[in-house]
Amino acid sequence: MKLRFLTFSLISALVALPMLRAQEDGPKKMGPKEPKTELGEQMEKMGGAYKKLGKQITDATKNEDSLKLVATIKTAATAALKFEPIKKKDLPAADQAKFVADYQAKLKEFIATVDKLDAALKANDNATAAKLVDEMKALSKEDHKAFEKQKEKKKA
Ligand code: HEM
Structure with missing residues (x-):
């Protein structure tokens, strides 16, 4: 049970990470004359x-x-x-x-x-x-x- 939870958490983190990265990059690229x-x-x-x-x-x-x-x-x-x-x-x-x-x-x-x-x-x-x-x-x-x-x- 614990192992399943850990696996689920790990997969969620792996999925979420690139999204967060994209969010961080977004405003920088869009920003005026950065x-x-x-x-x-x-x-x-x-x-x-x-x-x-x-x-x-x-x-x-x-x-x-x-x-x-x-x-x-x-x-x-x-x-x-x-x-x-x-x-x-x-x-x-x-x-x-x-x-x-x-x-x-x-x-x-x-x-x-x-x-x-x-x-x-x-x-x-x-x-x-x-x-x-x-x-x-x-x-x-x-x-x-x-x-x-x-x-x-x-x-x-
Ligand atoms: C009235 C004086 C100056 C003004 C208003 C000025 C303004 C600027 C601006 C607006 C940029 C673009 C910045 C950016 O990348 O966003 C720039 C880049 C640059 N300037 Fe000046 N600058 C001045 C004098 C100088 C002097 C005296 C030097 C060198 C002796 C210099 C070397 C550079 C270099 C090397 C870059 C490219 C940035 C880099 O390589 O990271 N500038 N400058």
């Missing part, structure tokens, strides 16, 4: 703050809020130093260490620009601040080209 990696998560945080910053960078009355956005970007960029781009896995083993070192060096360069932006805003120098925001954009474009895994092949 970051795929821990690094992606930090990037999304930078993205939100950067977008708002770009709209108000020339407005000196918003400098207090802009400084908060800059702090968010710096925190996320510093956290991003701990992670490695997913693209690393696509490279030959011999190239991987250099790739990660280059990524970290470029990210530090980016963080240095963020620090300059912080100083410009604290000095209420919005003209310089706006130039630095443009610089950050250029750096991120360059760095995504080098370190982000390309979603589709450029050449047909």
